[in-house]
Amino acid sequence: MSGHPAGTVKEKETANVVWSGSWVAERLGVELVGDGTPEGVRELRELLGLALRRNPKRAHLLVSNVLGKHVPQKPSVVYGTGFELGRRVRELLGDAEARRAVVLGYAETATGLGHAVADGLGTAPYLHSTRRPVEGVARAGGFEESHSHATSHLLLPEDPDLLAGDRGPAGADAPLVLVDDEFSTGNTVLNTVRALHERYPRSRYVIVALVDMRSPADRGRLTDFAAEIGARVDLVAHGSGTVTLPEGVLEKGQALVAAHEPEPADSAAHEAAGSPGPRAADAPGPRPCTRVDLRWPAGVPDGGRHGFTPAHRAILEPALPAMAARIAEALGDARRVLILGFEELMYAPLRLGTALEERTDAEVRYSTTTRSPVLAVDDPGYAIRTRLVFPAHDNPADGPGDRYAYNVAGAGFDAVVLAVDSAADTPELHAPDGLLTQLAAHTDHVLLAVVPSYVPSRPHTYVPERQEPPMLPEPLRGPAFSSYAPDEVGWLLQDLSDTELEAPTEEREEAIQSGGAHYAESLPVEYQPSDRYQELFKAALELSAARVARAVGTVTETVLAERGPRPVLVSLARAGTPVGVLMRRWARHRHGIDLPHYAVSIVRGRGIDANALRWLAAHHDPADVVFVDGWTGKGAITRELSAALAGFEGFDPEIAVLADPGGCVRTYGTREDFLIPSACLNSTVSGLISRTVLRSDLVGPEDFHGAKFYRELADTDVSGHFLDTVAAHFGEVVDAVDAEVKELLAADRAPTWEGWAAVERISEEYGIHDVNLVKPGVGETTRVLLRRVPWKILAKRGAGADLDHIRLLAEQRGVPVEEADGLPYTCVGLIHPKYTRGATGADGKAVESK
Template sequence: MNNEVNDRVWSGSWVAERLGVELEGDAELTQLLGLALRRNPRRAHLLVSHVLGKHVPQSPSVVHGHGLALGRRVRALLGADEAASAVVLGYAETATGLGHSVADGLGTAPYLHSTRRPVPGVAAAGGFEESHSHATSHLLLPEDPALLAGDGPLVLVDDEFSTGNTVLNTIRDLHARHPRRRYVVVALVDTRSAQDAERLAGFAHEIGARIDLITTASGTVRLPEDVLRRGRELVARYDSATTVPGTATVPDGTRAPEGTPTPVRVELGWPRGVPDGGRHGFWPVHRERLERALPAMAARIAEALPARARRVLVLGFEELMYAPLRLAGELERITDAEVRYSTTTRSPVLAVDDPGYAIRTRLVFPAHDDPADGPGERYAYNVAGGGFDAVVAVVDSVADTPALHAPDGLLARLAAHTPHVLLAVVPSYVPTASPPPQQSSTPQRSRSCHPTRKTPAMLPDPLRGPAFSSYAPEEVGWLLQDLSEVTLEAPIEEREEAIQNGGAHYAESLPVEYQPSEQYQELFHSALESSAARIAQAVGAVTETVLAELPHSRMRSSGGTPIPRPVLVSLARAGTPVGILMRRWARFRHGLDLPHYAVSIVRGRGIDANALRWLAAHHDPADVVFVDGWTGKGAITRELAEAIRAFELSEGVTGFDPEIAVLADPGSCVRTYGTREDFLIPSACLNSTVSGLVSRTVLRADLVGPHDFHGAKFYRDLAGADVSNLFLDAVSARFPQVADAADTTAKELLSADRTPTWAGWAAVERISEEYGIHDVNLVKPGVGETTRVLLRRVPWRILARRGAGAELDHIRLLAAQRGVPVEEVDDLPYSCVGLIHPRYTRAATGADGRAVTR
């Protein structure tokens, strides 16, 4: 096999001929890109860059040179003055090295890249979703929050500009925090449609900013109508093995031969204080220090290489692209060896050994950096059979784990295909409390300062029923502002299209809430009748677990006897009925009268910081226990943890525990739960009429200022259909009969290993990839979320665990009424999963003929 670009055979011809795919546009496109097939029966092709240094080993000078050239074009576009105040932001994982190279081309620009790796103690300064990716959630973790707070140009760098959704989501999030006048989008290739281009232009007009675009080449990918069928057939035919010339067929599970030598470890002498990349920010002063240190580090690698090594691969690691790229470039400069560079990746791609195919071979190995999304496969493409005399694996210290050195780990996989493996470990940068210094020649950027905030004493008291919500005033206090008089509702058609196209955040509007039909009410009452005792037992189990695990710092003394005194804080609104039930259980079983508040948390925007300020002023943060209804894929679990870290960093207030207590944890995302079974909680069947007549929470800049709680509406006009208290009373009435069982369950939980496995998140990512959705937010796992999809969204199909019986009768009924197929599948951790239509194309109506609501 030869990994080099072959001028005679385009590395996209194999796919193009068999699938009828056409790549039209600039002449450079076929030099920059090849084609491959995803290992996915629902999606056919993948564009593979020859100059990115990700899937295809390439000369490091070529890879770095493309980024430098783009950066110089940005500098010419902006002019010297604006370039001096620019900040460059690259996208994980594929564009972290490209973005850094663009910053090098600008010369004086600091650099930051998004990351999918949460870092303890580092608060997120923002986040966004990459809807087309198999791993969608991005974090922004700058060491110095002021890095993104200036008003100079922001340069956003990705390898491919396909729809513009990722860039639009990023700009929307950051512009809401720190508006600026100018953005520049940079990519190697632009394959957007005319409609996508118009949408970005309209968005720029909407926010009053200029958005420029710089790319190396542009064009269009044309797909035949039957591309999915033909793609599935090809994948089925070729996915069983990866052929490497000169060896036997090599399956994915290849192990290194017995007696494989231990890799040679190279001590780089990485300069102290220089970040390993742009995860927390990389400033011009860091660039200068790295440039000075590169020759000595490359010399140490060269000394460790075998004397006759003529072809050497420097292999980076996922987001760690820039450091190995620069090491490879310097090694290329100081040795006579033919040096190539690429990195490992999370992306699963089919390998076919043919000159006209971009991914010739595939090495598969376990993740070795303890990723937040749990264990899984990782890949190195076009390495096996590449004729490399030596491979230098470069990882950061977080990834230098036993899994890296295991018999089935990356190093062993490499040793099976090259005679010499070297390991170089770059120390993972740990941010300090002080921001990094800026070199004197770089103009100082304006630092963001917090707007004048209301003190906790100035914040309003919690809203309570009956003035706000149909719950009794002692049951819950809402740390929200009342927006009942504001028109916030939008039809489902408009909301769904705006949300999926990136034109609006789901928390900026509300679905229209109709009086539930008799059929929906019948479903609720039937579910309540069959599950009230089951819910009561789960309520008891989770409450007893919370009370038993409170540390002494959370206890209050009564007559010399410590008693637990948690402050329940439910995540509005699905968590609020559960918080009330937990409060009732504590009173029923222990005579405790626990405080209970409801607060807003918004995916992608975090928890209401003013609500946390109010809680910290009126209670010990260590007493706070966050409560939610159930876990799906765990997005809110992660959102809360990141938001708490950000609050602690910005406020200096510590003690809040981001652990969430939930009634049901089918996704295995939390430690504190009443059950991990997936069953229908009746409150999932209705909207506000089972949640105290309170809407979803609202976060919109023109309604919620920096001094305000998030907002919500109280639907007094739906009082005739309200079953909020009926639900609570029906479950509470079962407390006496389940008390002993709940105690037994709690004791079992307290002695069990409840470490989250994140099996649900892994399943959601797999489903998103397999069904070609590529947006985990459109995959709604669990019977409760599936019910909501069928009642309130635009359902596409339902996945049901094979063999699930009567417990899914209501799902099958609703699906039949909506004309939605139900597909039985194996290996599903949930009883069912609802898939929202990935591209909104039709109006949605419920079983009662009305437009359904979200």
């Protein structure tokens, strides 16, 4: 077997170049005809080879050497070819029309080509057809591909108006640019235009193809079709020619395929043609693949299945070098590298490949897997030299079946980087007969790069019933609001940073207990930790980070198992927000998916922010929303949320929490009451955001609840440090998480409300007679010491390091700590219903008696 499949650079550099279509041409009499000149024939043969496939409609296959589908090619050549076609379209249209244009590519072969054309146009949004239906996304159209083995195409844009013709100013419509790898009979493209023109009429279409291979008879059809629909239709192609097909070519082709196809038992093996590869016989077994964390930019789609806008492009471009650097680092000293994409996922791996070319001196090639079954023949005059056959691994709608990778085996690659979207990162991919195992038999190093599968944020099956009023703004995001990265969380709050809301702790306590004010109408003065306390926080974080990571993994995996693969995380600001961010990071780390995450306000006694719920219902299916909090105490917020959601259709009141010592919820990471370090501090561990505020003179009936962004505390902010420290332990706790989740899913997790019963008992035993002044658990006790006027702390006898920060805060504020037996919590904070002389507030000043 040749070490380099037909069409690769090394073979073309030989003195006697063998055309990769000669094998088919000689046996079937099929021939490529250029423009009538020897130069034209040579250029066409450089672009195309020939192969055979088992297809009752067309036996031969034109195999492109610059598409990056069947033949590995330099990524820069593949991308540059499409980009240049886009430039030519821009010149044809002129700047004004080009700015309004929309580009539509064809699945699966031309998804990357179409995207490159859109890039060349510069400002065009891009959509490609798909054969993967997506639940909750309505079809904007569809069409049939008459000669294909898989005929049905779906159009599933996130923006239902993307394909509308009236995107320009009055009197000007948007040209539609349709991109396919070849334009042969023209049936597929004309079927598309006819279907779309009935629904979205426009005055101009441009067809783009790598090669225009129409027969003379078919060339006249385009002119007639344009006249029929009353629109201008232009064609831009990289090369042109025709295919001559002798009489009976279909039958001859099928006979050739039958003669050269292996027996069924062999077709299920690694390849249908060629040797088993250099390592298959002598290697002890498949080598494990190396995962590469791309850190794909949040909010950027994996491709054009639901639309890709210039705004997405502006985020992706500057992120490519860093992603390529991570791949290059994982590749080590590999010198010949293949970036292997996955079916419709062509553009993302292509751009990773172009960035890798610029980053490394290694020889980089690019191709993708495919649904298309093609005969492999190990001959220099045949375009498909080898093939790998493996089971489909993206749970396709048409059921299980074989998929293929061509010209990979025996090609001399010492590393293969397989790029898939997260929907395709399934057990089938990692199975003994899966693609990763088969790749490992033909290369020394297999890397897996998972691009998060994009889930439309506004599936338009939901929008008509739940359109939000225009006065509701988009979520606030960092760095303008909070120190979190913009993709980590969107705050459904209004910014009250310029409003004076802080009051001394003792004044707030007096107003709250007297009924003169609600706790959410003001803010406590932000506690500024001493050096000793900051060191204690760091020690606590170091001690419990792995424990927190395990709880994060457990609650996230439970949510994914029980609430579907694409939940919408909605954290209860602000204690729930760091947990929501960590859950989102776990989902990305473990599964390569980017979960939407928002933070909303809920206020005891006042309910959840109704306008935030309206915004969520307008942008997501309420059934997908999962509310997230840090921990449960006595379950007051759990009850508050359940009551508040009674008037809103579709939302599940269940809260997912990191720790549930009170036994108040079904979905939790642990029921142990331990120190979650984010409870030790206030805004400086929560993105520099204050508690939420609900006051009638600041929050109107159509406003979100408010909060402040403490920019001035940036020097003491440890929000990112907390997240990074916990996330660094994700890898080491995966096995423990999997075991724990398996047990939890089989267990009875019904709430026991043990904590509520204990709080009622303590309230009576200590003469408080108000459960709101009993704050159980490490997290709630910490809040008491930071924000309220505590009376005493009850600590479980023998509690250890989890209470070090509690003891320090209590010492600083002169609050006694009493050991107690029979507590279901590690500690409980008590707020006395009446002030006594000598009590101190958060600033250390004496509290006057009342």
